[in-house]
Amino acid sequence: MVKSTGEKYEAIIDAAVKVIARHGYHHAQVAKIAREADVADGTIYLYFENKDDILTSLFREKMGRFIREVEQALESVQSPAEQLKTLVEMHLRHLEEDPELAIVTQIELRQSNPLVRKVIGQILKKYLNVIDRIVTSGQESGVFRPHIDVKIARKMIFGTLDETVTSWIMNGRKYSLTSMAKAIHDLFLHGLKAD
Amino acid sequence: MVKSTGEKYEAIIDAAVKVIARHGYHHAQVAKIAREADVADGTIYLYFENKDDILTSLFREKMGRFIREVEQALESVQSPAEQLKTLVEMHLRHLEEDPELAIVTQIELRQSNPLVRKVIGQILKKYLNVIDRIVTSGQESGVFRPHIDVKIARKMIFGTLDETVTSWIMNGRKYSLTSMAKAIHDLFLHGLKAD
Amino acid sequence: MVKSTGEKYEAIIDAAVKVIARHGYHHAQVAKIAREADVADGTIYLYFENKDDILTSLFREKMGRFIREVEQALESVQSPAEQLKTLVEMHLRHLEEDPELAIVTQIELRQSNPLVRKVIGQILKKYLNVIDRIVTSGQESGVFRPHIDVKIARKMIFGTLDETVTSWIMNGRKYSLTSMAKAIHDLFLHGLKAD
Amino acid sequence: MVKSTGEKYEAIIDAAVKVIARHGYHHAQVAKIAREADVADGTIYLYFENKDDILTSLFREKMGRFIREVEQALESVQSPAEQLKTLVEMHLRHLEEDPELAIVTQIELRQSNPLVRKVIGQILKKYLNVIDRIVTSGQESGVFRPHIDVKIARKMIFGTLDETVTSWIMNGRKYSLTSMAKAIHDLFLHGLKAD
DNA sequence: TATGAATGAGCGTTCATTCAT
DNA sequence: TATGAATGAACGCTCATTCAT
Structure with missing residues (x-):
């Protein structure tokens, strides 16, 4: 279930950095990270256990x-x-x-x-x-x-x-x-x- | 806010320290602090603006x-x-x-x-x-x-x-x-x- | 307990009109009416059953x-x-x-x-x-x-x-x-x- | 907000009418409306901004x-x-x-x-x-x-x-x-x- | 793999009322 | 009569996670 590599894996991490830097930790919802990474919310959970x-x-x-x-x-x-x-x-x-x-x-x-x-x-x-x-x-x-x-x-x-x-x-x-x-x-x- | 000093003011602060130390920041609800300070939830707001x-x-x-x-x-x-x-x-x-x-x-x-x-x-x-x-x-x-x-x-x-x-x-x-x-x-x- | 006359009885009613007119029904707290009538919160309840x-x-x-x-x-x-x-x-x-x-x-x-x-x-x-x-x-x-x-x-x-x-x-x-x-x-x- | 129409949108509105008529405005909690509409509390907020x-x-x-x-x-x-x-x-x-x-x-x-x-x-x-x-x-x-x-x-x-x-x-x-x-x-x- | 609609637990704050003084 | 500090019940909303498709 957890794939620690792949294009999307990296896209999600980079999206997380961007979203957290831009909006702050407390406003960095998973949905926002997903949108920034251009994937669906659920897709996040194919690459990561949880937030x-x-x-x-x-x-x-x-x-x-x-x-x-x-x-x-x-x-x-x-x-x-x-x-x-x-x-x-x-x-x-x-x-x-x-x-x-x-x-x-x-x-x-x-x-x-x-x-x-x-x-x-x-x-x-x-x-x-x-x-x-x-x-x-x-x-x-x-x-x-x-x-x-x-x-x-x-x-x-x-x-x-x-x-x-x-x-x-x-x-x-x-x-x-x-x-x-x-x-x-x-x-x-x-x-x-x-x- | 009634006053920023007094017995209860200090009791609430001390209770907050205890509750946060014991349960962690995210589980330190106002109600828990109030109970630890032995006051009602609402009393907190006679001494403090908000959490x-x-x-x-x-x-x-x-x-x-x-x-x-x-x-x-x-x-x-x-x-x-x-x-x-x-x-x-x-x-x-x-x-x-x-x-x-x-x-x-x-x-x-x-x-x-x-x-x-x-x-x-x-x-x-x-x-x-x-x-x-x-x-x-x-x-x-x-x-x-x-x-x-x-x-x-x-x-x-x-x-x-x-x-x-x-x-x-x-x-x-x-x-x-x-x-x-x-x-x-x-x-x-x-x-x-x-x- | 309930006195339907008296100076304060009328002062409270007049205060209520003023406070409600000025702040609106939803912001017309008993405490605000008491302050406007220049009496203590508790005094209200010597003249009225409740709000x-x-x-x-x-x-x-x-x-x-x-x-x-x-x-x-x-x-x-x-x-x-x-x-x-x-x-x-x-x-x-x-x-x-x-x-x-x-x-x-x-x-x-x-x-x-x-x-x-x-x-x-x-x-x-x-x-x-x-x-x-x-x-x-x-x-x-x-x-x-x-x-x-x-x-x-x-x-x-x-x-x-x-x-x-x-x-x-x-x-x-x-x-x-x-x-x-x-x-x-x-x-x-x-x-x-x-x- | 997902959409301002649809089955659930109407179900929630109809539930609101029922709950308000039955319990009165002040006792018509969002949770009660949700239950009447047979959806989760959070679902309400997919169709409406707020109460x-x-x-x-x-x-x-x-x-x-x-x-x-x-x-x-x-x-x-x-x-x-x-x-x-x-x-x-x-x-x-x-x-x-x-x-x-x-x-x-x-x-x-x-x-x-x-x-x-x-x-x-x-x-x-x-x-x-x-x-x-x-x-x-x-x-x-x-x-x-x-x-x-x-x-x-x-x-x-x-x-x-x-x-x-x-x-x-x-x-x-x-x-x-x-x-x-x-x-x-x-x-x-x-x-x-x-x- | 990928989607996104649906879920539901969790909590800070207000304020009418009381009661010891 | 009068005070005002203290009480405590009550609730809208967010968001990480799931799962049917």
């Missing part, structure tokens, strides 16, 4: 793709400090370049119910692991202080980036997000690096 | 009180570094000591409708200002690097703390939040301090 | 007074044709001179519940009797055709006047109501008079 | 049909006097033959909110126009006095008929309404006809 499944699939698809891109980019970067810079830059650029997705993931989907948020949290873990690996490798190579708790460092890095993007959207996206990368990375580096 | 007003008042009362406590505590602390430590500690302790409030403000109220979220954002600004003042005074006294963008520093500090508390709740509150204060403060300080 | 009782008392007082005025005026008029003219004129003038009362009795009170409307109907019967008496005396004196059913004549007279006033209010009271008296009376007279 | 729309549609359908019937019948009648007779007869017969509709339109719908009443007034205008045309043609053909104000004549005719039907219902429909047609028409004719 929650649309939302989590949306996040999984978009976030999964981004994580793969980040991992790929990190492969060609050696120093942990530079890797961190790459991650900060990609995180900010990714959402700046796709404002609809930014609105959906940073603002709207956070209003979803606990179940959806839990699944989103699980998906995010993969991203947090990427951050963890950068920190750990930095500690192993001696450029980051060894006694820093990786989990705390991860929260600083992710929490700061997340708050930065959310704040950028809430304030009308009036400034360049990417241009903040250097300052943020600088702050992280000072916080982490060995004396 | 949204309960939620925003809740946040305003609880956050307002906390901000006042923080500001008071900061007065008796001289160095910006120590002030930052005080803030980190109080932020974590405050929510660790009131897990119901933590669940409500970190998890449940984030699902609320745009209007409530907007008011919450406005209230949070006052807290962000407190953070800003610490950073600025640190820069003025020469202990924090002067070129750091205050807004970015603020996002690091608030974003990290917020992510830390949310993560603590989402993972079942299985560890001590307060005990992370030192490590977090250490990270902030390294990030901010002048060389 | 319905305010409405029916209002109608009874106002209509009773008008009926007495009409009856008095008719005493000094001999011919039934002239009496009919007096009634038509007084009916129209009465409501034209008290637009608030006109709005309340012609428009707003008609939205009341069946029970209130029934009582209003009973009170109106006294007015219909006045009409009946004019018609009957006209038939007895030979100026009105004897075979006309009094009840039908009464419905024509009251129905026409009622429709005229209602229509006048609904269309914004933009013309003189009293000036229509002659034409209406003329129509009635032609309808009723013996050949 | 008000049910009520106005009801009046529009029923009154519209009646007006068309009257207009059709008037076509095959030449003299204005006879046309007036036809109208009086049809008006009374129409409501006598459908007592449920009579109760709804004469009693219950008059308690409806201002918006519904406004729409009802607009629909009634078409009926008043029919009356106007009869009066005017009677004046043009010289059988009705030319100086009679059409608007006043219309108010007499409609006001009398309306009062007659309302009174008939309020008094328990204990006599024949149609049998009053001749006497009413007679009264109208004497009132209107040229000497």
